[in-house]
Amino acid sequence: MAHADVTIFRNRRDVVGEGPVWDDDARCLWWVDTVGKTIHRADPLNDNTETYAVPQPPAALALADDGALIVAAGLAWLRFEPGFAALAQHAIWRQQPASMRFNDGVVDARGRFWTGTLHEAREPVGELLCLDEAEVRCVVNGLRTQNGCAISPDSRTFYLADSHPHVCAIWAFDFDLERGDLANRRLFHRPSHGRPDGAAVDSDGCYWFAAVDGGRIVRLDPDGAEMSAVKLPVSRPTKPVFGGSDLSTIYVTSMSAGTDPAVEPMAGAVLAIETGVRGLRQPRVNNSPAKARPLAGASQTADPIGRKRK
Numbered sequence: 001m002a003h004a005d006v007t008i009f010r011n012r013r014d015v016v017g018e019g020p021v022w023d024d025d026a027r028c029l030w031w032v033d034t035v036g037k038t039i040h041r042a043d044p045l046n047d048n049t050e051t052y053a054v055p056q057p058p059a060a061l062a063l064a065d066d067g068a069l070i071v072a073a074g075l076a077w078l079r080f081e082p083g084f085a086a087l088a089q090h091a092i093w094r095q096q097p098a099s100m101r102f103n104d105g106v107v108d109a110r111g112r113f114w115t116g117t118l119h120e121a122r123e124p125v126g127e128l129l130c131l132d133e134a135e136v137r138c139v140v141n142g143l144r145t146q147n148g149c150a151i152s153p154d155s156r157t158f159y160l161a162d163s164h165p166h167v168c169a170i171w172a173f174d175f176d177l178e179r180g181d182l183a184n185r186r187l188f189h190r191p192s193h194g195r196p197d198g199a200a201v202d203s204d205g206c207y208w209f210a211a212v213d214g215g216r217i218v219r220l221d222p223d224g225a226e227m228s229a230v231k232l233p234v235s236r237p238t239k240p241v242f243g244g245s246d247l248s249t250i251y252v253t254s255m256s257a258g259t260d261p262a263v264e265p266m267a268g269a270v271l272a273i274e275t276g277v278r279g280l281r282q283p284r285v286n287n288s289p290a291k292a293r294p295l296a297g298a299s300q301t302a303d304p305i306g307r308k309r310k
Helices: none
Strands: 005-010 017-023 028-033 038-042 049-053 058-063 069-073 076-081 086-092 100-107 113-119 126-132 135-143 146-151 157-162 169-176 181-189 195-201 207-212 216-220 226-231 237-243 249-254 270-274 303-308
Touching (some): 005 038, 038 058, 069 100, 069 113, 113 146, 135 181, 157 195
Parallel strands (some): 146 195
Antiparallel strands (some): 126 135, 216 226, 249 270
């Protein structure tokens, strides 16, 4: 195990904490509780956490080029205006059963938001979608528990994982950034501990993933070989993201679902890890405000639950 300083950033016991995104401009961390249908925002310089309730289960988050937050929730991409707690529909995927929802995602250097879907019963009908402004297309199908989206620093390799116990694999693809195409799918890594959940790439081109049920985050070299791992005080970490003033802090969300609070009091917390490794500033989603429209049959505001301490 690698030596690293691991602290508790926020301990909210999220049921399924997910989708952390670092806002370089506002110097704050965003993340969600998918089951709790909430979005959280926290500033490392104080102990306050702003929490907003949303009508659909949020999963992946991304920042738009105008500062809005794009929330992949249910099967719609919602545009969230933090200053007004206002929600609008940015785009929507085709009609699907209520048992389908979004899960993990990543933004490429051209501003496309790649987002995956999963079936609540984990049938192999999940897809990897590409949202390019308001246009959506399916790029990969047959997934059970889509996860692990990340892109290499040179934008030549795209990573994708499936966390399902019967799959438990991370793949790499050749990535054509200009066309937004994936090719040459190949096995990149199969974890020895836990299952591959969310991921991030550092400035050296190494791939970090949360090993859910493995209680660690793992760093892989560009060939998929394990370089190091950091043991965590939670067994079910879900996704890392690089943040902080110099992008050298790794924030990791986790879930309390499936854990015993008497055994794991930190389950569902957001952890902060100092490893001495730096991440990369993340691209932003191409914004199409003219195409955003009010949510049908739902409140057009995210209900601000309030500011709470850790």
